Amino acid sequence: MAVLELQNITKRFGGAAAVDNVSFEVGRGEIVALLGPSGCGKTTTLRMIAGFEWADEGRIFIGDADMALRQPYDRNVGLVFQDYALFPHMSVAQNIAFGMKNRGVPRAEIGRRIGEVLGQVQLPGIAERRPSQLSGGQQQRVALARALVTRPDIMLLDEPLSNLDARLRLQLRREIRTILSTFDCTSIIVTHDQEEAMGLADRIVLMNRGRIEQIDAPHDLYQHPKTLFAADFIGHANWIGGTLARRGVGAGAVETALGSIGVAPGAVADGPVTLCIRPERLALVDDETGVDTRLAAVVERHDPIGADLRIWSRLTDGTLVQSLEKNIGRELPAPGSAVILGFRVADCIVLPGARP
Ligand SMILES: Nc1ncnc2c1ncn2[C@@H]1O[C@H](COP(=O)(O)OP(=O)(O)OP(=O)(O)O)[C@@H](O)[C@H]1O
Numbered sequence: 161m162a163v164l165e166l167q168n169i170t171k172r173f174g175g176a177a178a179v180d181n182v183s184f185e186v187g188r189g190e191i192v193a194l195l196g197p198s199g200c201g202k203t204t205t206l207r208m209i210a211g212f213e214w215a216d217e218g219r220i221f222i223g224d225a226d227m228a229l230r231q232p233y234d235r236n237v238g239l240v241f242q243d244y245a246l247f248p249h250m251s252v253a254q255n256i257a258f259g260m261k262n263r264g265v266p267r268a269e270i271g272r273r274i275g276e277v278l279g280q281v282q283l284p285g286i287a288e289r290r291p292s293q294l295s296g297g298q299q300q301r302v303a304l305a306r307a308l309v310t311r312p313d314i315m316l317l318d319e320p321l322s323n324l325d326a327r328l329r330l331q332l333r334r335e336i337r338t339i340l341s342t343f344d345c346t347s348i349i350v351t352h353d354q355e356e357a358m359g360l361a362d363r364i365v366l367m368n369r370g371r372i373e374q375i376d377a378p379h380d381l382y383q384h385p386k387t388l389f390a391a392d393f394i395g396h397a398n399w400i401g402g403t404l405a406r407r408g409v410g411a412g413a414v415e416t417a418l419g420s421i422g423v424a425p426g427a428v429a430d431g432p433v434t435l436c437i438r439p440e441r442l443a444l445v446d447d448e449t450g451v452d453t454r455l456a457a458v459v460e461r462h463d464p465i466g467a468d469l470r471i472w473s474r475l476t477d478g479t480l481v482q483s484l485e486k487n488i489g490r491e492l493p494a495p496g497s498a499v500i501l502g503f504r505v506a507d508c509i510v511l512p513g514a515r516p
Pocket residue numbers: 173174178196197198199200201202203204205352
């Protein structure tokens with residue numbers, strides 16, 4: 161059963177819809193990321209679940225209960241914010257005790273739970289410190305402990321890693337995932353960072369201008385984007401525009417400036433389409449390589465990026481494309497070399513519409 165359900169939620173500020181007919185469910189123990197560019201409505205959605213904003217239309221359920229008339233303090237949700245929001249004049253223990261006191265947890269139980277939760281977030285022995293005596297990562301773990309210790313139905317985390325530097329962010333991302341799993345905690349995380357969403361979430365709700373663009377597991381969102389926006393927002397891509405004409409119900413071909421390119425059967429209707437080929441699925445090929453499509457190109461430059469080499473090449477119609485080669489000491493064609501790039505039908509994603 162779903163722990164959280166949003167049904168056709170709309171929120172307008174002035175005339176404009178910040179959140180536009182959004183529906184999704186979150187299952188028990190699931191970690192869901194609300195992902196999208198700035199202003200797409202992620203935070204407003206989270207604030208409506210917390211009860212800080214009211215939806216103009218639609219309904220929100222936590223368990224069986226309709227949240228329509230519930231104030232924030234009447235919803236059993238745990239909150240973690242970007243800026244930690246710890247009380248600076250209170251010790252770590254007092255910070256963690258705060259929510260439990262408000263919920264009437266007995267004093268002895270509060271003491272026991274503080275010790276336990278600090279162990280679980282790997283911060284034993286800091287109960288008497290003030291927030292100012294902790295690093296950013298430690299403060300965020302205390303904020304996490306403070307929310308988790310009240311045993312909320314749902315944890316709501318708003319950009320929890322944004323204030324940390326890149327290395328710490330990566331480390332804490334792993335820790336947060338482990339901690340949330342340990343507590344079997346149903347969680348929603350707002351982020352604009354696709355890597356964070358991919359690394360943390362079981363499923364991603366990708367938002368664009370207040371609407372849901374796609375809901376999928378991270379891997380599926382990357383491998384099977386359904387729209388140009390989704391393909392563009394997650395990961396890198398090469399684009400080839402054209403017109404799709406299917407032959408009956410089976411496979412079809414896309415007429416492009418580079419010639420006719422065969423595509424797999426799918427749900428996209430005939431007409432203008434864009435082909436998306438991920439850089440790791442486009443390769444330098446020779447006559448022997450088993451690929452379905454071959455495109456003539458001229459190498460422009462290489463970017464060494466550690467385990468992979470990114471090769472930028474120009475196709476005959478002027479399109480610049482990127483392909484990845486494993487960095488295993490093999491000699492690569494120098495800039496200016498004529499090469500053939502190839503890909504398989506299965507690795508060519510057909511998306512409706514033309515890129516602007
Ligand atoms: N209180 C408000 N009054 C008026 N407009 C608002 C208010 N809160 C949000 N908005 C508008 O609603 C839209 C969605 O905002 P929201 O904060 O939900 O986006 P977001 O995806 O969380 O963006 P960010 O990543 O920048 O926080 C934006 O256009 C924003 O300007």
